Amino acid sequence: MTAGTTAFPVLRWVALAWTVVWLPAYIRFWGWANLLHLCDIAVLLSCAGLWWGSSLLISSQAVSSLTAGILWSIDIGSRLLTGRFLVGGTEYMWDARVPLWARLLSTFHIGLPLALLWAMRKVGYDRRALALQAAIAAVLFVASRFLPSGFNMNYAYQDPLFHRSWGPAPVHLAVIFVGAVAFLYWPTHLLLSWIFPVTSAAK
DSSP states (O other), rough: OOOSTTTTTTTTHHHHHHHOOOHHHHHHHHHHHGGSHHHHHHHHHHHHHHHHOHHHHHHHHHHHHHHHHHHHHHHHHHHHHSSOOSOOSSSGOTTOOOOOHHHHHHGHHHHHHHHHHHHHHOOOOOHHHHHHHHHHHHHHHHHHHTTTTTTOOOGSSOOOTOOOOOHHHHHHHHHHHOOOIIIIIHHHHHHHHHHOBBOGGGG
């Protein structure tokens, strides 16, 4: 399987162009702190993975992005069809204070998973992705706890289902971490391991 900087001769430049447009816009309208979002980190690491042809980076962000993209799309679809948010977390898409073009940049939740799936057809799936993404998530969960509780970045203060805290900070963060790995990352890891060939580096 092809890997390295020649793996994606066109897509790597698309990823670079996207980063040049998307990153300044997000910082301008939502601030630096917003880059602690798992989804936003996924954009940066995915673009880096496509630029360098890294199956590990591509695979790890596929583990993170596939379910997130599905949930984001469901929530947007529910709001458009019924006027209600089914999952939550996409309310900012209706914030008229932010220009529509900037809000539409969040459609990466749809495009990014598709790009990563296409990329793994070429470079394969790296089984080390689960461990790497779990480590990334753990760091971001802890960092998010240092932001004001009103942000509830990465659900570091309240969980997304019951909207409650599960005790002191270490306990709550542990619950969120275990939930993310057990219910989001692990099933996605198993699915990707089954669908795509395993890269030689991960065998």
